[in-house]
Amino acid sequence: MKLKIAIQKSGRLHEDSIKLLKECGIDINNGVNKLKTEASNFPLEVFFLRDDDIPQYIEDGVADIGIVGENVVLEKQKQVNIVQKLGFGKCRLSMAVEKSFDYTGIQDLHNKRIATSYPVIVGDFLKSNGISAEIHEISGSVEIAPGIGLADAICDLVSSGSTLFMNGLKEVETVLKSEAVLAACHDLQPAQQQLLDKLLFRIQAVRKAKN
Numbered sequence: 784m785k786l787k788i789a790i791q792k793s794g795r796l797h798e799d800s801i802k803l804l805k806e807c808g809i810d811i812n813n814g815v816n817k818l819k820t821e822a823s824n825f826p827l828e829v830f831f832l833r834d835d836d837i838p839q840y841i842e843d844g845v846a847d848i849g850i851v852g853e854n855v856v857l858e859k860q861k862q863v864n865i866v867q868k869l870g871f872g873k874c875r876l877s878m879a880v881e882k883s884f885d886y887t888g889i890q891d892l893h894n895k896r897i898a899t900s901y902p903v904i905v906g907d908f909l910k911s912n913g914i915s916a917e918i919h920e921i922s923g924s925v926e927i928a929p930g931i932g933l934a935d936a937i938c939d940l941v942s943s944g945s946t947l948f949m950n951g952l953k954e955v956e957t958v959l960k961s962e963a964v965l966a967a968c969h970d971l972q973p974a975q976q977q978l979l980d981k982l983l984f985r986i987q988a989v990r991k992a993k994n
């Protein structure tokens with residue numbers, strides 16, 4: 784019996800996900816372009832996937848657990864449990880407008896066009912603030928939308944803020960603070976739950992040692 788974990792194949796969370804497993808004493812040999820591998824010293828099978836697909840795989844039980852940004856978990860609205868925050872991949876989902884926009888508060892977004900790759904989270908945020916706006920879902924290069932006249936504002940992930948700055952934008956509202964999390968399937972078999980508990984114990988020890 785093995786625990787199946789999904790991690791990002793490549794991208795911002797890939798290295799840190801592997802590093803976390805290593806710090807937990809788990810050796811995995813991740814050859815280039817491998818989609819699946821096994822740990823040599825822990826009953827763990829590792830799937831390398833697009834981050835966007837990870838919540839679905841966990842909901843379906845194809846993977847028992849996964850490492851993914853909380854932002855992706857919330858946007859995808861899949862039935863998964865967030866069992867542990869992992870302290871890396873930190874960022875925020877923020878509203879931004881052009882530097883010249885005389886922004887005084889959230890009411891300034893009323894009836895505006897907002898470009899984002901996070902329509903669900905942004906929709907909830909606007910609704911809870913009583914703002915009605917037009918959401919334009921785009922999958923990438925969100926930051927250029929105001930400059931090309933596609934939108935009045937954007938909502939995108941920010942870490943250093945340099946991408947916004949380089950595109951002549953300023954951050955005006957934080958919608959969500961996010962970091963990588965360990966997410967788990969709702970109905971794990973007892974054997975898998977035991978393995979998850981063992982892994983969690985190690986993760987928590989690693990995290991404690993860092994603080």
Ligand code: PRT
Nearest residue numbers: 794795833834835852872873874940941942943944945946
């Ligand atoms: O290929 P795949 O679909 O798996 O990856 P992806 O391209 O969708 O995601 P990826 O690798 O870019 O990000 C994975 C996760 O990392 C995100 O879901 C977040 O949880 C987390 N993360 C942390 C970030 C950032 N920081 C971040 N800065 N994800 C994206 N960005 C982007 C942001 O979209 C913007 O374009 O970086 C740019 C801004 O960075 P700054 O430093 O200029 O502010």
Ligand code: ZN
Nearest residue numbers: 833834835836
């Ligand atoms: Zn993605």
